[in-house]
Amino acid sequence: MAALVKLVSPWRFHRFARASRAALIPCVQLHSTASVMGASVEEFNTAKEKLGTLKNDPGNQVKLKIYALFKQATQGPCNSPKPGMLDFVNKAKWDAWKSLGSVSQEEARQQYVDLIQSLVGAEAPAVSAQTAGSSKAFQTLLVTSEDNITTIRLNRPEKKNAITVEMYNELIEALDLAGKDDSVITVMTGNGDYYCSGNDLNNFTKIPEGGLEEMAKQSGELLRRYVKAYIDFPKPLIGVINGPAVGVSVTLLGLFDVVYATEKATFHTPFSQLGQSPEGCSSYLFPKIMGAAKASEMLLFNKKLTATQACEVGLVTEVFPESSFQSEVWTRLKAYAKLPKNSLALSKQLIRGVESERLHAVNDAEVERLVERWLSDECMKAIMSFFQAKSKL
Numbered sequence: 001m002a003a004l005v006k007l008v009s010p011w012r013f014h015r016f017a018r019a020s021r022a023a024l025i026p027c028v029q030l031h032s033t034a035s036v037m038g039a040s041v042e043e044f045n046t047a048k049e050k051l052g053t054l055k056n057d058p059g060n061q062v063k064l065k066i067y068a069l070f071k072q073a074t075q076g077p078c079n080s081p082k083p084g085m086l087d088f089v090n091k092a093k094w095d096a097w098k099s100l101g102s103v104s105q106e107e108a109r110q111q112y113v114d115l116i117q118s119l120v121g122a123e124a125p126a127v128s129a130q131t132a133g134s135s136k137a138f139q140t141l142l143v144t145s146e147d148n149i150t151t152i153r154l155n156r157p158e159k160k161n162a163i164t165v166e167m168y169n170e171l172i173e174a175l176d177l178a179g180k181d182d183s184v185i186t187v188m189t190g191n192g193d194y195y196c197s198g199n200d201l202n203n204f205t206k207i208p209e210g211g212l213e214e215m216a217k218q219s220g221e222l223l224r225r226y227v228k229a230y231i232d233f234p235k236p237l238i239g240v241i242n243g244p245a246v247g248v249s250v251t252l253l254g255l256f257d258v259v260y261a262t263e264k265a266t267f268h269t270p271f272s273q274l275g276q277s278p279e280g281c282s283s284y285l286f287p288k289i290m291g292a293a294k295a296s297e298m299l300l301f302n303k304k305l306t307a308t309q310a311c312e313v314g315l316v317t318e319v320f321p322e323s324s325f326q327s328e329v330w331t332r333l334k335a336y337a338k339l340p341k342n343s344l345a346l347s348k349q350l351i352r353g354v355e356s357e358r359l360h361a362v363n364d365a366e367v368e369r370l371v372e373r374w375l376s377d378e379c380m381k382a383i384m385s386f387f388q389a390k391s392k393l
């Protein structure tokens with residue numbers, strides 16, 4: 001994957017955008033007056049223009065998806081010969097196009113428009129929200145408020161949205177603001193091909209003056225406040241899991257009210273592999289949600305679940321095909337966000353409130369155990385081996 005990231009670099013993406021624009025011209029001439037199902041040719045062309053204005057690299061998987069939808073919309077199903085195994089980039093593009101199977105050109109056009117709109121939407125309102133009176137621009141998040149929905153989008157796609165200390169603090173603040181704003185529901189999702197790769201392991205390499213003990217203590221306090229922000233979140237919180245999820249981004253899902261996932265998402269909590277222990281109230285909520293045995297497979301033995309498996313055990317509410325994930329989920333969320341705000345918030349508080357005290361106690365106990373684990377030889381060795389493996393690449 002790292003190799004692919006480097007091969008499909010941002011400048012190539014813009015070059016691809018320009019090339020695609022040129023390739024579009026015959027399509028405009030052919031279809032400009034045709035009446036079609038789904039997005040019109042004009043909407044398709046507008047989306048194509050907007051693609052070139054994106055400021056953030058949406059990640060390789062999304063770029064491949066854009067490429068595939070463009071080819072399907074303009075040329076129909078993939079009919080070109082399969083590139084050789086060693087032609088990695090063209091093979092990845094060919095696979096992405098081929099995976100669309102017999103999706104019609106109209107449907108591909110619609111999906112293309114939806115996808116570009118969601119990417120552009122994630123950037124534009126964030127800028128206006130940040131300039132329109134709010135006190136602080138987020139460095140690691142894109143936060144937007146639209147259609148009664150506040151969306152918090154993890155935004156370090158080049159690092160698979162790994163959570164740095166800064167990002168933890170920004171997430172706490174963003175959740176606090178979202179809990180108090182006028183939105184009806186709050187959505188958490190990721191930018192790029194990952195939802196989140198969990199705690200940024202570099203957090204363990206920044207040792208403060210007081211040494212390792214002080215680092216563990218400060219990290220524990222930060223984690224306690226972070227999980228508390230989810231336990232106390234006052235309105236419906238919905239996870240839109242756009243890709244693989246690791247570590248704390250998985251354990252916290254038990255505190256979400258609804259979790260929608262693309263079929264390409266996976267759910268992995270490699271704590272014992274890292275000499276650590278579970279957090280996010282998962283030591284209590286996972287056995288409750290999926291039963292002790294399934295929870296132990298995940299939390300003790302690092303079992304990675306597919307989206308379908310996560311849905312079967314009740315961690316995920318519903319799984320969607322990748323091709324229609326964004327459009328189906330957002331259509332649904334927009335409808336939810338039209339429901340009466342207070343009724344939703346009060347009902348959520350009834351469902352969750354009864355457990356609140358226990359969840360805070362679980363959070364305290366999990367943090368206490370982790371502070372101890374972070375200072376253990378087992379954990380130190382595991383973190384060192386992650387960085388050693390990286391340095392050998």
Ligand code: COA
Pocket residue numbers: 001002158159160162163197198199200201202246247248270271274390
């Ligand atoms: N902490 C720090 N850096 C991370 C990270 C994490 N949790 N997850 C990803 N990254 C970084 C990688 O080091 C890499 O950085 P680089 O470009 O400077 O080398 C970049 O993000 C891209 O990741 P890469 O490893 O090249 O992508 P991949 O698709 O091959 O693998 C993961 C993705 C998530 C499987 C892999 O990065 C990984 O195992 N990360 C650690 C996950 C983890 O253990 N989280 C803590 C759980 S408690």
